[in-house]
Amino acid sequence: MRVLIDTSAxxxxxxxxxxxxxxxxxxxxxxxxxxxxxLLELSYKSDKEGWNIRDYFNFIKIKxxxxxLKESAVxxxxxxxxxxxxxxxxxGFADAILFSTSLSENAKILTKDSHFENxxxxxxx
Numbered sequence: 001m002r003v004l005i006d007t008s009a010x011x012x013x014x015x016x017x018x019x020x021x022x023x024x025x026x027x028x029x030x031x032x033x034x035x036x037x038x039l040l041e042l043s044y045k046s047d048k049e050g051w052n053i054r055d056y057f058n059f060i061k062i063k064x065x066x067x068x069l070k071e072s073a074v075x076x077x078x079x080x081x082x083x084x085x086x087x088x089x090x091x092g093f094a095d096a097i098l099f100s101t102s103l104s105e106n107a108k109i110l111t112k113d114s115h116f117e118n119x120x121x122x123x124x125x
Contacts, residue, residue, distance in 0.1 A: 007038040010056075
């Protein structure tokens, strides 16, 4: 299975929570990806919390492939974002980028973010 690891899942992993143990299982047994958007969110969180982003970033690069948006995802983004906002009003722009990335990578999203609970290609922690 192809799995896109969301920011919230990485945070659970790095905090060593029970959900983080589930993330670890996916990291060790599945083909995993991380969106550039998640890396940006983790950089923000690291600065806010005083974490060393370089250590986290290096680890993430070892455990998953870093992916951006493909041209096809960019072209379909507006339709996807508007549709997702109809389904979940609080669905954010970054959420939509992650969702679009997961579709273009043919991957499920592993997340703790409840904004994704009504979407099909999601594994909710």
